Amino acid sequence: xxxxxxxxxxxxxxxxxxxxxxxxxxxxxxxxxxxxxxxxxxxxxxxxxxxxxxxxxxxxxxxxxxxxxxxxxxxxxxxxxxxxxxxxxxxxxxxxxxxxxxxxxxxxxxxxxxxxxxxxxxxxxxxxxxxxxxxxxxxxxxxxxxxxxxxxxxxxxxxxxxxxxxxxxxxxxxxxxxxxxxxxxxxxxxxxxxxxxxxxxxxxxxxxxxxxxxxxxxxxxxxxxxxxxxxxxxxxxxxxxxxxxxxxxxxxxxxxxxxxxxxxxxxxxxxxxxxxxxxxxxxxxxxxxxxxxxxxxxxxxxxxxxxxxxxxxxxxxxxxxxxxxxxxxxxxxxxxxxxxxxxxxxxxxxxxxxxxxxxxxxxxxxxxxxxxxxxxxxxxxxxxxxxxxxxxxxxxxxxxxxxxxxxxxxxxxxxxxxxxxxxxxxxxxxxxxxxxxxxxxxxxxxxxxxxxxxxxxxxxxxxxxxxxxxxxxxxxxxxxxxxxxxxxxxxxxxxxxxxxxxxxxxxxxxxxxxxxxxxxxxxxxxxxxxxxxxxxxxxxxxxxxxxxxxxxxxxxxxxxxxxxxxxxxxxxxxxxxxxxxxxxxxxxxxxxxxxxxxxxxxxxxxxxxxxxxxxxxxxxxxxxxxxxxxxxxxxxxxxxxxxxxxxxxxxxxxxxxxxxxxxxxxxxxxxxxxxxxxxxxxxxxxxxxxxxxxxxxxxxxxxxxxxxxxxxxxxxxxxxxxxxxxxxxxxxxxxxxxxxxxxxxxxxxxxxxxxxxxxxxxxxxxxxxxxxxxxxxxxxxxxxxxxxxxxxxxxxxxxxxxxxxxxxxxxxxxxxxxxxxxxxxxxxxxxxxxxxxxxxxxxxxxxxxxxxxxxxxxxxxxxxxxxxxxxxxxxxxxxxxxxxxxxxxxxxxxxxxxxxxxxxxxxxxxxxxxxxxxxxxxxxxxxxxxxxxxxxxxxxxxxxxxxxxxxxxxxxxxxxxxxxxxxxxxxxxxxxxxxxxx
Numbered sequence: 014x015x016x017x018x019x020x021x022x023x024x025x026x027x028x029x030x031x032x033x034x035x036x037x038x039x040x041x042x043x044x045x046x047x048x049x050x051x052x053x054x055x056x057x058x059x060x061x062x063x064x065x066x067x068x069x070x071x072x073x074x075x076x077x078x079x080x081x082x083x084x085x086x087x088x089x090x091x092x093x094x095x096x097x098x099x100x101x102x103x104x105x106x107x108x109x110x111x112x113x114x115x116x117x118x119x120x121x122x123x124x125x126x127x128x129x130x131x132x133x134x135x136x137x138x139x140x141x142x143x144x145x146x147x148x149x150x151x152x153x154x155x156x157x158x159x160x161x162x163x164x165x166x167x168x169x170x171x172x173x174x175x176x177x178x179x180x181x182x183x184x185x186x187x188x189x190x191x192x193x194x195x196x197x198x199x200x201x202x203x204x205x206x207x208x209x210x211x212x213x214x215x216x217x218x219x220x221x222x223x224x225x226x227x228x229x230x231x232x233x234x235x236x237x238x239x240x241x242x243x244x245x246x247x248x249x250x251x252x253x254x255x256x257x258x259x260x261x262x263x264x265x266x267x268x269x270x271x272x273x274x275x276x277x278x279x280x281x282x283x284x285x286x287x288x289x290x291x292x293x294x295x296x297x298x299x300x301x302x303x304x305x306x307x308x309x310x311x312x313x314x315x316x317x318x319x320x321x322x323x324x325x326x327x328x329x330x331x332x333x334x335x336x337x338x339x340x341x342x343x344x345x346x347x348x349x350x351x352x353x354x355x356x357x358x359x360x361x362x363x364x365x366x367x368x369x370x371x372x373x374x375x376x377x378x379x380x381x382x383x384x385x386x387x388x389x390x391x392x393x394x395x396x397x398x399x400x401x402x403x404x405x406x407x408x409x410x411x412x413x414x415x416x417x418x419x420x421x422x423x424x425x426x427x428x429x430x431x432x433x434x435x436x437x438x439x440x441x442x443x444x445x446x447x448x449x450x451x452x453x454x455x456x457x458x459x460x461x462x463x464x465x466x467x468x469x470x471x472x473x474x475x476x477x478x479x480x481x482x483x484x485x486x487x488x489x490x491x492x493x494x495x496x497x498x499x500x501x502x503x504x505x506x507x508x509x510x511x512x513x514x515x516x517x518x519x520x521x522x523x524x525x526x527x528x529x530x531x532x533x534x535x536x537x538x539x540x541x542x543x544x545x546x547x548x549x550x551x552x553x554x555x556x557x558x559x560x561x562x563x564x565x566x567x568x569x570x571x572x573x574x575x576x577x578x579x580x581x582x583x584x585x586x587x588x589x590x591x592x593x594x595x596x597x598x599x600x601x602x603x604x605x606x607x608x609x610x611x612x613x614x615x616x617x618x619x620x621x622x623x624x625x626x627x628x629x630x631x632x633x634x635x636x637x638x639x640x641x642x643x644x645x646x647x648x649x650x651x652x653x654x655x656x657x658x659x660x661x662x663x664x665x666x667x668x669x670x671x672x673x674x675x676x677x678x679x680x681x682x683x684x685x686x687x688x689x690x691x692x693x694x695x696x697x698x699x700x701x702x703x704x705x706x707x708x709x710x711x712x713x714x715x716x717x718x719x720x721x722x723x724x725x726x727x728x729x730x731x732x733x734x735x736x737x738x739x740x741x742x743x744x745x746x747x748x749x750x751x752x753x754x755x756x757x758x759x760x761x762x763x764x765x766x767x768x769x770x771x772x773x774x775x776x777x778x779x780x781x782x783x784x785x786x787x788x789x790x791x792x793x794x795x796x797x798x799x800x801x802x803x804x805x806x807x808x809x810x811x812x813x814x815x816x817x818x819x820x821x822x823x824x825x826x827x828x829x830x831x832x833x834x835x836x837x838x839x840x841x842x843x844x845x846x847x848x849x850x851x852x853x854x855x856x857x858x859x860x861x862x863x864x865x866x867x868x869x870x871x872x873x874x875x876x877x878x879x880x881x882x883x884x885x886x887x888x889x890x891x892x893x894x895x896x897x898x899x900x901x902x903x904x905x906x907x908x909x910x911x912x913x914x915x916x917x918x919x920x921x922x923x924x925x926x927x928x929x930x931x932x933x934x935x936x937x938x939x940x941x942x943x944x945x946x947x948x949x950x951x952x953x954x955x956x957x958x959x960x961x962x963x964x965x966x967x968x969x970x971x972x973x974x975x976x977x978x979x980x981x982x983x984x985x986x987x988x989x990x991x992x993x994x995x
Contacts, residue, residue, distance in 0.1 A: 034203055034246045035080040036105040040113040042074045042090055049074030050117060053092045059084040059105075060251060061223075063348040064305040068403075073464050079406045080398060080460075081105050083147070083224045083246065090115045103133075106145035107226040107244055110138050112612060134708040134808065135700050137612050138546060138553045140603035140619040142696070142712075144168075144227040151222060152992070153853065153863050155936040155954040158219040158293060158316075160199070160243060161186040166849050167227055168804050168818030169714075170241070171869055174965045175930050177983030178263060178956035180288050180320045183336030183364060185212055190229050190241045191714050192798030192822040192845065196625055196692070197240035202247055202344075202358045204394050204412040205454055205480065210628040211240065214414055214450075215362035215390030218340035220259055220295035221312035223248045230714055231619040231696045234542040234557025234601045235458075235476065239623035239692035239718070247344045247358060250308030254300035261954075261990030263291035271962045271984035279977050282330040285321035286981035289333050291988070292317055299344075308346045315339045324370055324979055327378035337365040353399040358412075362390040369420065371443040374968060374979050375432070381424030382439045389522060390416035409457035419447040419520045422493060429664060430492035433500040434507075434879050434912075437974040442493030446640075447516065449485040449525025450629075454478060469549030477541035484629035485525025486532040486640030487516025495577065498648070498664050499911075501879040502971045503743075507911055508673065508882045509648040509664045513575035513582045515640050531571060532640035534632035537564040544601070551610050555603035561624055563689075565632040566591040572638045572678060578666030579771070580644050585678060592635045592683040592789075597624040599691075613702040617712075625690040625721075634724050635683040635789045644772050645674040647882035647898055670883045671764055671898045674726070675772040675785045681724060684790035690720045706808035716798040720791045723830060727790065729783040729900075731835050734760040736887040736897040740880045742915050747972045757917065759836050759880055761897030763889050792833065795840075796826030809853070817850040828873070828922055836901045838914045841922035843873035861938040871927035871963075875914040878971045882911050915971060928963035930982065932956070947995040954988040 042053045053070040061084025068076040086103040095117040103111055111133045144167045146154075156162035157179040164170050164186075173187035187194060195211045206214035228242040236242050268287050277283055299310030315338075322334040342360035349355060368383040377383060394412030401407055422442040431440040458476025491497070491512035501507040518529040525533075544557035567590050574584045601621040608614040633640065647670030651659050654667040698712030737758050744753030762783060769780025776784060804818035822845045829838045848868040855861055880899050887897035901913045914921045938952040964978035 034082075034107055034244065036083055036107055036109045036111070037077065037079050037081060038086065038088060038103065038105065038111045038113055039075070039077040040115065042070050042076065042115045042117060044095070045116060045118050050092060050095075053090055053117070056089045056091075057081065057086050058089075059086040061249070062086075063308070063346070063354070064351075071464060073470075075464055075470060077462055079462070080408070082249070083107050088113055090117060092117060094120060096120045104147075106147060107224055107246060108141075108143055108228070109145065110136050112137055133612065134702045134706065135612060135615055137605055137607050137615050138548065138555075139233075140555055140605055140617040140696065140698075141231045141233060142229050142698070144229065146225040148223055151219070151225065153861070153936065153938070154851070154865060155863065155934045155956065156865070157182045159216065160213055160225070160245070161188070163225055163227065164188050164241075165867060166851065166865055167229065168849055169229060169800060169802050169820035169822070169847070171845050171847050174980060175867065175869070175932060175982055177932065178288060178954070178986035178988055179291050179293070179318055180286075180983040180986070182291075182316060182318050183216060183338050183366065188241075189845070191716050191800045192824045193240070193692075193716055193718060193796065195240055196238040196623075198236065198238060198242045200242070200244045201360065201392055202245070202356075202394055202412075203396065203410055203456065204392050204414055205452060206392055206414045208450075209630060210238070210626050213243075215416060216338050216340070216364055217245060217362060218295070218312050218314040218342050218360060220257075220297055220314055221247050221310075221340075221342045221360070230694060230716075231603065232601075232621070232623075233555055233603070234544045234559040235474070237540055237559065237561055237624070238626050239694060239716075247342065248297065248299060248310045248312070249344060249346045250299035250301065250310040252301050252304045256298035256995055257295070258993045259293070259295035259297075259990070261293050261988050263288055263986060263988045265289045267987035269960045269985040271957075271960045272981060273962055276964075276978060280326060281323055281978060281981075282321075282326070285323045285325070285331070286983055287321045288983065288986060289319040289321065290317070291319070306348050310344045312342045313340070323981055324373070324376050326376045329378060329380055332368070332380065335367055339363050352401070353397065356396040357394070358396075359393040360391070364388050368423065371439055373966060374437065376436070376438045376974070376979070378438065379440070381422070381426065381442060383423050384420045384443060385423055386418070386420055388416060388418040390414075404462045406460045407458070409455070411455045413451065413453050415449070415451040417447065417449045417522050417524065419524075421445050421520055422490070424493065427494040429494045429496040429498050431498045431500065434502045434970050435500060435504040435972045437968045437970060437972070437977070442490075444488055444492065445490045445519055446486070446488040447519035447524055447530055449523075449530060450483070451526075452480055452482040454480045467547070467549070469547055472546035474544045475542070478538065480536075480538040482536045482538070482629055483525075484534045484633060485530035486534070486633060487519060487524075487530035488512070488641060489514050489516050489519055491641055491643065496664055501881050501911065502877075503879070503881070505881055506648050506650040506662065507879060508645055509669060510643050510645045511577060511580040513580060513642040514573055515638070515642055517573070531573065532633070532636055532638050533570050534567050534629040534636055535565070536627065536629045536632065538562065538626070551607040553605045555601070555605070555619075557601040559599050559601065561595070561597050563593065563595045563627055564591065565593050565627050565629070567632050567636045567638070570638050572642075579646070579669060582642060582677065587638050587678070590637070592632055593627065593687060593689075595624070595627070595689040597689055599624055615700045617696070617698045617700065619694070619696045621694050623692040623694065625692070627689075631683070631722070631789060635681055637678045637681070639676050639678065639681065641676060642678070643674075643676045644672065647671050647673055649881065649883045671767050672770045672772065672785055673882055673898060673900060674787070676787065677772050680772060680775065680785070681787045681789065684788050687722060687789065688720045688791050690718065690722060690791070692716065692718045706810050707806070709803075709805040711803045712801075714798075714800040714802065716800070718796045718826075721794040722789060722791045723794070724787045724789050725792065725833050726785055727788050728777070728786060729762070731833060733762045733783045734834050734836065734900070736761050736763050736889050738884045738887040738897060738899070740878070742878055743971060745876065745975065747975050757878075757915070759899060759913065760834070761884050761887055761899040763887070764896035764898055767898060792831035794827050794831040796824070798825075799823045812855040813853060815852045817848070819848045821846040832901065834900055836899070836913050837917070838875070838901070838921070841919070843922050844870070845872065846870040859940040861940070862936070863938070864933065864935045867930065867932045869930040871929045873922050874925050874927060874969050875916055875921045876925065876971055876975065877912050877969050878915045879911050880913070912970070927965070927967060930963050930965070931959070931961050932982070933958045947993075950992040950994070952990055952992070954990075956986040956988070957983060958985060960985040
């Protein structure tokens with residue numbers, strides 16, 4: 014059954030470097046007069062626990078169980094001369110502390126008093142906002158069975174795309190929490206599996222997990238970064254052999270159609286957003302090798318979906334987009350003795366997508382333009398945890414996360430790649446590249462309890478991590494023919510990009526460690542935290558400080574020789590180079606105050622500073638041996654030269670105009686004064702237990718980020734763009750010469766001042782006043798976010814549970830990136846909102862009904878235009894008319910963009926909103942008992958019951974394709990399945 018934690022405000026203080034997979038129970042034992050009782054034997058038992066844990070109350074009547082596996086517990090209190098008391102159904106989740114106090118009566122005759130229910134709803138000790146999905150919730154929520162499906166029903170989290178019945182399975186979905194996207198941490202069994210600094214490292218076996226935890230805001234000193242922390246805990250087995258076979262299935266005939274006629278009229282193929290086939294198989298088995306001593310668990314998942322793809326048009330319209338995922342995983346748990354436990358874990362994840370899109374916002378007429386992905390990810394760990402005294406608990410783990418990730422063009426053509434912004438289409442072939450990643454890591458922590466110090470009880474924690482991360486990168490081609498021709502929204506050639514190869518081979522497991530991927534970046538991280546959860550009276554103070562050391566560097570490596578037209582790369586070797594060694598110390602402060610002293614009305618305040626993890630990305634950006642070696646030139650296809658063919662719309666060497674950007678060896682450096690980006694968070698929540706099992710919270714969150722960095726061209730400052738020119742915006746209708754046309758003014762650099770610039774010119778000369786060398790540096794790319802949030806939850810009782818959460822966020826930041834030119838885009842005000850609700854009802858005759866509602870306010874956006882980089886009618890500073898070179902934002906890995914907003918006002922980003930999303934999903938389940946502990950759960954799901962239509966992403970560039978959907982919400986979809994359990 015769906016547990017209380019689905020949308021509950023369960024807050025907790027994490028353990029073990031923010032990576033603990035346990036919860037805790039503590040409390041105080043007194044007699045009926047209120048006098049504390051020392052010497053009480055307290056025992057905790059659960060099917061999740063090997064054996065029974067015991068504790069004895071101290072002189073203050075306090076007891077603790079600091080590290081309990083998530084599960085449902087019975088806590089027993091025993092003292093000679095007093096009645097024995099049992100508290101049953103105490104629900105413990107990862108990171109949740111249950112305060113279970115007991116009052117023992119003098120025994121007139123020996124008896125046991127059992128109290129069932131009344132499990133704490135509110136964690137009175139911590140100020141972190143977290144979401145826990147217990148096993149029942151993982152099984153009963155109708156969804157696609159992945160991490161993003163859980164994020165989608167979490168309050169204050171908004172998704173870039175919405176899954177309907179598994180149609181997004183196998184494709185990562187971006188998300189924001191409280192307005193900010195990034196600096197997340199994704200953990201599996203306490204091992205950091207984050208891709209870069211925000212994404213999930215691989216597609217995990219959803220059915221293998223006992224519980225999933227999401228910490229969304231107000232993290233303690235154990236969490237290094239400001240984003241969402243996800244933690245997934247694998248099943249362990251148990252004292253009896255058990256297992257489960259899961260199978261579900263969908264077919265196209267079980268779907269409706271929801272694309273309206275006006276959208277179909279815009280060259281969108283009917284049914285192109287529909288699932289054609291879907292299946293998901295999961296086998297889970299586990300049990301004891303020896304009861305209460307050695308448990309094992311194994312899981313295997315195999316999932317496949319085939320969906321329509323609106324981006325496929327023309328000859329390939331109707332071609333399916335296929336994804337296949339499979340995962341084996343295993344876990345062993347060994348209780349060495351009463352106080353020491355060992356855990357081993359392994360999981361592999363394989364992903365196959367034969368026609369991945371180079372860009373989700375463009376369309377394709379040839380499958381050769383798409384990419385083939387066959388990639389694998391892995392994680393393994395060994396862990397020890399133990400109780401070393403009545404007041405001390407320790408845990409330590411070592412593990413490795415890694416993956417290989419090739420993207421291979423589905424054609425071997427050497428024709429130049431064409432990206433046409435007017436048509437919003439790609440032509441010919443894209444990249445053949447690979448990224449490999451490995452993160453070796455060791456973490457540990459110690460928890461120490463001290464009572465009576467400064468008039469209260471203390472829960473001290475000290476911990477740290479060592480992470481050694483390597484990224485290998487390389488391209489055998491960046492574009493077909495290693496040339497990309499960009500056509501602007503006006504249909505005219507704009508820029509040409511030339512690329513050089515940076516790999517000798519791609520496409521195989523181990524290409525990075527074997528030396529085939531030539532661009533290598535590393536990040537070594539050492540961190541430590543110290544925290545004190547100090548309880549005195551009704552108040553609990555969460556005091557913490559954190560230290561992080563990041564060393565971003567590149568090891569010794571080589572580059573390949575390559576030459577084409579003006580691009581000339583020589584054989585070279587590069588020594589070890591360190592770019593930043595950041596050391597940061599940040600505070601975290603929280604206070605939780607029990608207003609009435611009964612644990613039912615709690616005020617929670619939290620403030621903290623967070624520093625960003627640069628990932629291997631910073632060293633990769635600054636690497637003199639760039640993985641994507643490119644030079645970008647203005648290009649109009651009108652130049653006359655011996656090798657030129659003017660007007661043929663194909664680049665020939667010699668046709669290039671002024672250099673606009675370069676990403677070659679030694680053309681990118683790191684600002685020696687670069688600052689570590691950071692964030693400040695402040696939260697205020699009021700939580701109230703309304704009745705037994707019903708809790709509510711209301712709160713406000715302030716969130717800011719500052720000192721973000723990217724790659725810019727500081728020798729081409731905004732002041733260099735001082736030659737205005739007129740550009741004809743053809744308006745929303747995308748047709749020139751109509752009433753919505755208007756003239757806009759933008760700015761370029763006088764061409765004469767940069768005519769001598771080339772990839773090798775890095776200092777000012779008479780003909781290159783503004784060189785293109787790029788620097789990784791900070792920018793004024795700050796953001797501020799303010800959120801109001803409300804949620805309420807009713808735990809399962811009287812045959813039903815309910816939960817709901819509402820959040821509204823005011824945002825102010827740079828939705829594209831910091832411009833560094835006077836042409837924009839700039840920083841803007843905009844907003845986001847979401848409402849999530851769920852419910853479950855246990856009907857008669859073994860029937861269960863569960864449902865989820867998701868509403869998300871459509872994202873703001875602005876219509877874009879793309880003037881050509883080369884302009885001929887600019888008003889030069891001397892008053893004459895001549896040529897100039899245009900650019901917009903410049904923080905694109907060293908290249909210069911030419912995309913700007915058509916609306917040049919401060920409200921540009923609020924001019925348009927994408928469609929609102931409103932989806933209702935329902936499950937009907939029937940349980941059939943087969944005897945001897947075996948049963949079958951037969952279920953049917955209906956997704957998007959109202960058959961709601963929405964364009965999830967649309968074309969934002971001006972032209973005939975403006976506002977054409979590139980991703981459409983899936984229609985009403987049916988799913989049938991069963992779960993055989995023994």
